[in-house]
Amino acid sequence: ATPMSIVVGVNKAAQDGILIKRGEAFERLNGVKVMAFDKTGTLTEGAPRVIKTIIDKESLILAASAEYPSNHPLAKAIVNYAESMGVKPITVSEFNQLEGMGVIAVVNGRSVGVGNMKLVKGMEAYLSPEFRKLSEGIESEGYTPLFVVIDGVVKGVLAVGDPLRVNAYETVNEVKRLGLRTIMLTGDAEGPAHAVAEKLGIDDVYADLMPDDKARVIREVKTKYGSVAMVGDGINDAVALNEADVGIAMGTGSDVAKEAGDVVLVSGNLKAIPRLIRLSRTVVSNIK
Ligand code: ADP
Ligand code: MG
Numbered sequence: 001a002t003p004m005s006i007v008v009g010v011n012k013a014a015q016d017g018i019l020i021k022r023g024e025a026f027e028r029l030n031g032v033k034v035m036a037f038d039k040t041g042t043l044t045e046g047a048p049r050v051i052k053t054i055i056d057k058e059s060l061i062l063a064a065s066a067e068y069p070s071n072h073p074l075a076k077a078i079v080n081y082a083e084s085m086g087v088k089p090i091t092v093s094e095f096n097q098l099e100g101m102g103v104i105a106v107v108n109g110r111s112v113g114v115g116n117m118k119l120v121k122g123m124e125a126y127l128s129p130e131f132r133k134l135s136e137g138i139e140s141e142g143y144t145p146l147f148v149v150i151d152g153v154v155k156g157v158l159a160v161g162d163p164l165r166v167n168a169y170e171t172v173n174e175v176k177r178l179g180l181r182t183i184m185l186t187g188d189a190e191g192p193a194h195a196v197a198e199k200l201g202i203d204d205v206y207a208d209l210m211p212d213d214k215a216r217v218i219r220e221v222k223t224k225y226g227s228v229a230m231v232g233d234g235i236n237d238a239v240a241l242n243e244a245d246v247g248i249a250m251g252t253g254s255d256v257a258k259e260a261g262d263v264v265l266v267s268g269n270l271k272a273i274p275r276l277i278r279l280s281r282t283v284v285s286n287i288k
Helices: 003-015 025-030 039-043 057-067 073-084 117-122 129-140 168-177 190-200 211-225 235-243 255-260 272-285
Strands: 018-020 034-038 049-054 094-098 102-107 110-115 144-150 153-161 181-185 204-206 228-232 246-250 263-265
Touching: 003 018, 003 272, 018 272, 025 246, 025 272, 034 039, 034 211, 034 235, 039 181, 039 190, 039 228, 049 073, 049 129, 057 073, 057 102, 057 110, 057 144, 057 153, 073 144, 073 153, 110 117, 117 144, 129 144, 129 153, 129 190, 168 181, 168 190, 168 272, 181 190, 181 211, 190 204, 204 211, 211 228, 211 235, 228 235, 235 246, 235 255, 246 255, 263 272
Parallel strands: 034 181, 034 228, 181 204, 228 246, 246 263
Antiparallel strands: 018 263, 049 153, 094 102, 102 110, 110 144, 144 153
């Protein structure tokens, strides 16, 4: 593309709430074969809420306390739920956010973990057949099961649900109509991942991914289909956004993602994505 057509494109994009950080983004977008979407916070609101719980009050207090220092959307959901139940969080003495897994903290001298099955395994916690069954049920309903581990034993399970973003359905379908393959990458479990993908008509789903796995999937998809754009919001998406031919960050997301992106959707409106693809086609065709 000519410098002039790029300037015109950058200006047009800005009017649509799209910040183009690198002018080459247009040319690369024009050749993109696959659009990869992160799930949580990108296709979904990322503001999940607790749908149901199988937990006693003491364990809930410990879980909410362990999640209190985290700014992960799932942590917020648990803290909000606990507050709605009249539970006040206790100060923790150790706190670790384990990306793609959950949190571990020490609360009142007890070791407390809240997170997914990977966390349960990583902590080598005891998971009773009852809690395992309950979590499988939660997953098959399309919700995310979160385990509460106290002193090495799973003491409760919480079902958390995250509503789809407005325009998610339209966006995925527009992108498909523009001839791109759509894929979803998520750190979430298979159940909720497939439930969301089916509702949206996403072509391929990759679930249970750690941040580096997302980047690996992007590399694999590149080899298979050609160039790939990825849209994401989280700290856990930054490596994959860098790996993609075009990284698109949600303006509503983390600063790390915004730094990694070549493009930022300022207000996080997904509808800007098909517009951006069309715009890149115009910008590039102007020079030929
Ligand atoms: P995504 O890739 O869909 O944006 P994340 O990588 O942020 O999702 O999280 C992946 C999974 O890790 C979550 O679905 C959850 O199971 C677990 N997890 C991450 N952070 C937390 C937390 N603070 N509390 C509980 N679970 C968490
Ligand atoms: Mg995310």
